Amino acid sequence: MSSRSEPRRSTSGSTRGPHGDHRDRCVAVVPLFAGLSPAERHEVARSAHQRTLPRLTVLYPQGSDDPPLTIVHRGRVKLVRISPAGHEQMLRVLGPGDVVGETAFLTSSPADHVATTLEETEVCELHRSDARRLLERFPSVSNRLLVELARRLESTERHLSRLTSQxxxxxxxxxxxxxxxxxxxxxxxxxxxxxxxxxxxxxxxxxxxxxxxxxxxxxxxxxxxxxxxxxxxxxxxx
Amino acid sequence: MSSRSEPRRSTSGSTRGPHGDHRDRCVAVVPLFAGLSPAERHEVARSAHQRTLPRLTVLYPQGSDDPPLTIVHRGRVKLVRISPAGHEQMLRVLGPGDVVGETAFLTSSPADHVATTLEETEVCELHRSDARRLLERFPSVSNRLLVELARRLESTERHLSRLTSQxxxxxxxxxxxxxxxxxxxxxxxxxxxxxxxxxxxxxxxxxxxxxxxxxxxxxxxxxxxxxxxxxxxxxxxx
DNA sequence: CGACTCGTTGAGCAAGGTCAAAGTACGTGG
DNA sequence: CCACGTACTTTGACCTTGCTCAACGAGTCG
Known part of the structure; x- marks a missing residue:
């Protein structure tokens, strides 16, 4: 949900904290991890993979079995679903701080959409097993994710109602x-x-x-x- | 989601366990609480309110600020959204084991739908504060809810795609x-x-x-x- | 038995999807 | 920096899907 009201901090990349791994940045910015201490964030950052991608790059294709939990750090990513008949349906646009790929690892189903960058984009990726460990270990992350999913569900249902009533x-x-x-x-x-x-x-x-x-x-x-x-x-x- | 594959146990009401409060039944049946020990379930049951409702009864109206977390124990409940223009849009039908009202207390927004019984129905209700406490205290409940929300989000998005592509x-x-x-x-x-x-x-x-x-x-x-x-x-x- | 809601069928109409073609912006490579 | 090619956008004409309005039949509850 890009429309959330939290401010998008600009990425003045060179500041390095006490645990100054460059991957820390990626974790520090994200609301999802806002409840963690710096030390805990550092721990999360150890299993995160950071990637910088050029414009119009596919993060992962529709149907891939093990899409990572992906957090957008900088840039924009569009999510598109392609129907069996070949129709392209755009789902939403992600901005900094947005997360995608939770449903895939929570329900163990393959990705039902393609994620493509709209501009040069930096993302953080957590693989399925790492993400699972994370949720078990840090209830605050689990709770924030719960709220995030609830918000998105509301927004998707609103979208759906509009489609039939307007x-x-x-x-x-x-x-x-x-x-x-x-x-x-x-x-x-x-x-x-x-x-x-x-x-x-x-x-x-x-x-x-x-x-x-x-x-x-x-x-x-x-x-x-x-x-x-x-x-x-x-x-x-x- | 009534289409889930877990079996719907029949309600042979009279069996009472060691902690034999009649509200226990309500909690015992529900997948959401399947990870809890009997003692823990009993604790949950203490703050739950059970209601038996006749056919075509409104559980709570659209727009009510503090809809309870509701779990269907027996019977069926339909969820309908009414657009500002008065258009009725049915969202889904709940069966035994299904939950509704999580998004309202997770995002603190009012109910965006009406819930109405389709037949005589037994439900369990947890008020907002009790539900919050529950999630903090029992991570297993929190995790099951997370999976439930993820499933529902997938299903809602599938529904939405169909609306435009078919x-x-x-x-x-x-x-x-x-x-x-x-x-x-x-x-x-x-x-x-x-x-x-x-x-x-x-x-x-x-x-x-x-x-x-x-x-x-x-x-x-x-x-x-x-x-x-x-x-x-x-x-x-x- | 009568009132009511639900379901079905018919006829007409309009929103919006499709196909086609021309115009325009944008990124690339020379 | 300019020229070109590709993809996006706009406009026009047409046509189909499915919504609306209306009337009738059927089942249900009092």
């Missing part, structure tokens, strides 16, 4: 307001193609709806996916 | 096969009206699609929501 325009507007998160100007995190699949429509329909919203003066579209909300109140009414 | 007929068939769970004859757990909202369509469309499936000889519909799968293999092909 029409395309309403879903698009709801999504814009969610991404805006109070701001009046912002940039879409993905291509419009992906945005369309996220809200459950086609690029063509999305394009037409956005144009219509602009014609009526509710929004203003700029280059590079820039969006300006002219009348957020009116949008919220729909 | 047409109405495919969703209906997928749902029938899921409810069938290997059997060739079974009874629908809810009214067709609710089933329609669950798969994201209207009763009219559902009715037509089922009739079409019957015409082509894939299924046979009986009274009282009875369904017989004549050619499950062919159905799975769609």
């Amino acid at each position: 029409d395309t325009r309403q879903r698009i507007v709801a999504h814009l307001l969610e991404v805006a998160d109070g701001r009046t100007e912002f940039r879409l995190p993905t291509t419009k193609r992906d945005l369309a699949s996220l809200v459950g429509t086609t690029p063509e329909t999305l394009s037409r709806q956005l144009a219509a919203l602009q014609d009526r003066g509710w929004i203003r579209l700029g280059p590079r996916g820039a969006v300006k909300l002219v009348d957020a109140a009116a949008l919220a009414e729909l | 047409d109405t007929r495919q969703r209906i068939v997928a749902h029938l096969l899921e409810v069938a769970d290997g059997r060739t004859e079974f009874r629908l757990p809810t009214t067709k009206r609710d089933l329609a909202s669950l798969v994201g369509t209207t009763p009219e469309t559902l009715s037509r699609q089922l009739a079409a499936l019957q015409d082509r000889g894939w299924i046979r519909l009986g009274p009282r929501g009875a369904v017989k799968l004549v050619d499950a293999a062919a159905l799975a092909e769609l």
